[in-house]
Amino acid sequence: xxxxxxxxxxxxxxxxxxxxxxxxNWLYARAKAGKFILRIEDTDQLxxxxxxxxxxxxxxxWLGLNWDEICYQSQRFSLYKExxxxxxxxxxxYIEKSPEGAExxxxxxxxxxxxxxxxxxxxxxxxxxxxxxxxxxxxxxTPTYNFACVVDDxxxxxxxxxxxxxxxxxxxxxxxxxxxxxxxxxxxxxxxxILGAEGGRLSKxxxxxxxxxxxxxxxxxxxxxxxxLLLSWAPGENREIIGLSEAIKLFDIQDVNKTAxxxxxxxxxxxxxxxxxxxxPQKLAEQLMPFLIERGSFGKDNxxxxxxxxxxxxxxxxxxxxxxFVDWADFFFLKEITPEPQAQEKFLSADLSKEFSLFAQRxxxxxxxxxxxxxxxxxxxxxxxxxxxxxxIHPIRVALTGKTIGPGLFEVIYYLGxxxxxxxxxKWVKKx
RNA sequence: GUCCCCAUCGUCUAGCCUGGCCUAGGACAUGAGCUUUUCAAGCUCACGACACCGGUUCAAAUCCGGUUGGGGACGCCA
Numbered sequence: 001x002x003x004x005x006x007x008x009x010x011x012x013x014x015x016x017x018x019x020x021x022x023x024x025n026w027l028y029a030r031a032k033a034g035k036f037i038l039r040i041e042d043t044d045q046l047x048x049x050x051x052x053x054x055x056x057x058x059x060x061x062w063l064g065l066n067w068d069e070i071c072y073q074s075q076r077f078s079l080y081k082e083x084x085x086x087x088x089x090x091x092x093x094y095i096e097k098s099p100e101g102a103e104x105x106x107x108x109x110x111x112x113x114x115x116x117x118x119x120x121x122x123x124x125x126x127x128x129x130x131x132x133x134x135x136x137x138x139x140x141x142t143p144t145y146n147f148a149c150v151v152d153d154x155x156x157x158x159x160x161x162x163x164x165x166x167x168x169x170x171x172x173x174x175x176x177x178x179x180x181x182x183x184x185x186x187x188x189x190x191x192x193x194i195l196g197a198e199g200g201r202l203s204k205x206x207x208x209x210x211x212x213x214x215x216x217x218x219x220x221x222x223x224x225x226x227x228x229l230l231l232s233w234a235p236g237e238n239r240e241i242i243g244l245s246e247a248i249k250l251f252d253i254q255d256v257n258k259t260a261x262x263x264x265x266x267x268x269x270x271x272x273x274x275x276x277x278x279x280x281p282q283k284l285a286e287q288l289m290p291f292l293i294e295r296g297s298f299g300k301d302n303x304x305x306x307x308x309x310x311x312x313x314x315x316x317x318x319x320x321x322x323x324x325f326v327d328w329a330d331f332f333f334l335k336e337i338t339p340e341p342q343a344q345e346k347f348l349s350a351d352l353s354k355e356f357s358l359f360a361q362r363x364x365x366x367x368x369x370x371x372x373x374x375x376x377x378x379x380x381x382x383x384x385x386x387x388x389x390x391x392x393i394h395p396i397r398v399a400l401t402g403k404t405i406g407p408g409l410f411e412v413i414y415y416l417g418x419x420x421x422x423x424x425x426x427k428w429v430k431k432x
Numbered sequence: 433g434u435c436c437c438c439a440u441c442g443u444c445u446a447g448c449c450u451g452g453c454c455u456a457g458g459a460c461a462u463g464a465g466c467u468u469u470u471c472a473a474g475c476u477c478a479c480g481a482c483a484c485c486g487g488u489u490c491a492a493a494u495c496c497g498g499u500u501g502g503g504g505a506c507g508c509c510a
Contacts, residue, residue: 009510041510096508104508121437130435130506138508145510168436169505192438192503199502227444230459234445238458257445260503264443267460277473318472328471393469405471 002034003159006060006067007149009041010053013210016202016263017164017194018056019063020228024191025162026065027229027244027251034159038067039152042074043142059211063221064244071156073148080143083151083181084136092180093136102139107147107177109133114172119160119189120256126172134173150174154183162189162253165260189253192232192260202263218291218322220279223272231261241274269320276319285312288322295326298333307332310415314407331401332415337424339402347395347404353429355385355392356399360425369418375410400424 006022008014014022029036038060042048060067084105087093093107111129118124136147143151149170153161168190178185196202202209214224226242234257235242235250242250276284285308292298298308311332315325331337339348362377363369382389393409400412400421413421 007510011510044509047509098508102508106508124436126436132506135508140508142508144508149510164504165437166504172436190437195503197443201503230444232444236446238446240444240459259438259445261445262443264460267444270460273473315472317474320472390469397470403471407471409469 001157001159002029002032003037003157004029004034004162005037005039005153005156005158006065007039007041007152007163008056009044010049010056011044011047012052013212014056014059015209015211016228017209019059019211019224020194020231021162021164021191022060022065023063023225023228024233024251024253024256026067027247028160028162028253029068030248031251035068036065037156037158038070039156040070040072040074041145041148042072043145043148045074045142048074055210055212059215062215063211063225071152073143073152076148076152077142079155080137080148080151081141084143084147087136087180090180098139104135104139105137107134107136107180109173109176114175116171116175116188118168119187119254121190121258124168124171128172128176131173131176134177146170146173147177150177150181150183153186154178154181158186160187160189160253162191165190165193189256191256192258194231195260195262197262197264199262218324218326219268219272220275220287220322223268223275226275227268227271231263232257232259241271273320276322277317279316281309281312281316284316285309288312288325291322291326292333295330307415314411314415328403328406331403337402339398340404343398343402343404347398348428350395351430352392352395355381355387356396356425357429358385359392359396360422360429363413363418363421366418369414371410371414374413378410396425399428 004025006018006025008018008022026036028034038057040053042053084093087107088095088105093105096104096106098104109128109131111127114126114128116124116126134146135144137143152158171188171190175185194202211224215221222243225244226240229242229247230240233251233255235247285305288308289298292308311329312325315329318328319325359378359381362381363374366373366377378392379389382392385392394404397406397409397412398404400409400416406412416424
């Protein structure tokens with residue numbers, strides 16, 4: 001039975017790197033009909049916080065990485081004590097007293113060569129002569145990371161330890177402990193790290209690191225998972241758009257690359273655009289609601305769902321994030337708009353009173369207020385005025401939307417409605 | 433400093449194990465064009481890489497060695 005675990009410490013949010021580690025563990029368990037265990041490494045009682053724990057479990061769930069078992073190291077302290085005593089009795093560990101009288105348990109490192117088999121990298125050899133004796137139980141009575149990790153992985157029957165590259169140097173220390181405790185050494189697979197754009201670790205400076213930040217920016221869980229999946233792994237055949245269920249069929253931990261990958265927001269944006277385009281507009285509208293309400297562009301009192309749905313369809317293909325919709329479509333929901341200064345400067349500084357009022361009149365007189373009738377009447381007007389269509393289209397767009405970019409003008413007019421179109425046009429007509 | 437890991441377009445990667453099908457394929461980004469009513473989307477095209485040096489071989493991106501470069505770890509943090 002394959003049993004893998006993801007072991008976050010609740011001293012911070014779930015970040016990109018952690019999520020990828022969780023994803024590969026989860027995938028391997030699902031691909032091999034094994035178990036995926038969530039182990040909370042909360043031995044540091046000062047830095048561990050409930051809010052981080054909640055954020056981590058929420059984010060894992062949001063990504064779709066469900067766990068079969070969960071356990072907390074803080075509830076297993078007696079087990080670590082017990083195992084430390086075992087080593088003490090066997091003479092492979094000793095007690096060190098601090099000047100204040102506190103006692104710590106230290107592991108005697110035997111000087112030998114240690115071979116570690118890694119599923120991704122093959123054999124890695126270490127010389128334990130480079131290692132110092134290892135603290136097992138700190139003087140405050142809590143276990144150290146390497147010790148708790150080994151005791152847990154062994155007693156929880158973890159068959160494969162899949163974790164970040166940064167743990168490679170912990171591995172020989174842990175192997176020594178497995179052997180001293182008489183436990184079977186599990187298989188190891190060390191995943192390459194995800195690097196920031198400037199090389200080096202992903203950090204706040206190189207972009208957001210918390211999964212919840214990406215959720216708040218309006219990325220879909222599917223996009224993030226799909227993107228993370230393709231960092232250091234590829235199914236071949238030039239396949240890129242791969243969902244979780246499809247990935248289960250294709251994934252094997254041994255196919256993971258050895259090379260560190262750089263996190264690239266542009267590619268994530270592309271994935272998000274792909275998924276956004278395919279999403280059911282109704283579902284998209286539902287997901288958009290919290291974003292719209294938070295931004296205040298959408299009243300909570302009377303959200304017109306049917307209207308929102310139409311507007312969503314108008315923008316769907318051009319969104320990179322859900323936030324883009326909030327930024328770009330606000331003029332459909334706001335009562336009053338303020339044009340962007342540069343847009344106003346460029347397209348509304350000339351006096352277009354005559355053109356605007358003529359067009360407003362035509363729209364007013366339209367029998368059928370549908371997209372093609374609106375366009376026909378506009379085309380007729382510019383023909384009569386003898387001007388180029390774009391000379392008028394851009395100023396009208398700015399007057400109606402406040403922006404220079406957006407959906408086609410005639411769709412904008414249609415969905416804005418006669419009333420609001422007229423009001424926004426006449427605002428720029430000088431009374432003589 | 434010591435130890436460890438890694439090395440194909442700017443980025444993610446296919447190919448590497450099992451040398452020849454590689455004039456190295458795809459995607460993102462970038463540039464150009466089509467369309468046009470702006471921005472997207474879409475379509476077409478372009479740009480662009482086997483880090484270097486040696487070895488093995490009839491033949492090396494692929495196997496071996498070294499150099500260089502990048503990354504990681506060296507806590508009574510996890």
